[in-house]
Amino acid sequence: MQETASFQPQATGVLYLVPTPIGNLQDLSARAVQTLKDVDLIAAEDTRNTQKLLNHFEITTPKISFHEHNTQQRIPELLQKLQHGLSIAQVSDAGMPSISDPGKELVNACITAGIQVVPLPGPNAALTALIASGLAPQPFYFYGFLPRKATQMHQELAQLAQLSVTFILYESPYRVQKTIQSLIQAVGEERQVVLARELTKVHEAFLRGTLAQVQTYFQEHEPRGEYVILVAGKTPTAVAKHLDDAQLKQLVQTQVDAGIKPNAAIKKVAHEYQENRQDVYNIYHGLESD
Structure with missing residues (x-):
């Protein structure tokens, strides 16, 4: 395991993830505008839609399409450009890349290839x-x-x-x-x-x-x-006083799927449904109770 620093000099280009306005164009941050101007290429979900944004801020950076229908075709091409030292900004039509929009596949490919990924904060519906x-x-x-x-x-x-x-x-x-x-x-x-x-x-x-x-x-x-x-x-x-083992296990699993650690999810479910914490632990992990 190795920690990767976002702002140290890199041997390759950098992938910037740039959130775009979800409606009001003035929500594009000054940092986002400068990033879009500074990079060598913008990978856009819809180049026509992104062009309207770029025109508003007088940004002339070249664009390339990157959407759900050409992901597999584009990723090797974008990786090659990044490995040759070009920096790329990835944008969706509105909001944050990867959040119900294209992005995650390119991010994973860059991480695997050792290419730095830098996220910018910004609009999110x-x-x-x-x-x-x-x-x-x-x-x-x-x-x-x-x-x-x-x-x-x-x-x-x-x-x-x-x-x-x-x-x-x-x-x-x-x-x-x-x-x-x-x-x-x-x-x-x-x-x-x-x-x-x-x-x-x-x-x-x-x-x-x-x-x-x-x-x-x-x-x-x-x-x-x-x-x-x-x-x-x-x-x-709103819940019944007694839940069977399958229901308790599913409740914990739902919490875990939501990003909560298993022990925290077990504690939460036990508290909310007035169940013994050890019993919930045993049920979730498939252990026999004493």
């Missing part, structure tokens, strides 16, 4: 919505876009329904009503939810209430814009 939602901001679970196939979507929602933390989804205006109906089936119509749309734009708006209230609202109002859906976590009072 999920966090922007979360801090204004009024729901518990931490811990939280970011999911993003649900699967399109109904069976897979319902399976994922069944897992999300067990979380005791706020979870965050992305959705288009064309599918948001269907997703609200699926959420009602998974978590019940009384669960608190916040929908944020058109973040940082002139039509930015927040819709707060229960899922039943949101469903009623959409019967009278047409969905507009891209949505961030934030769903309140399940409270202990």
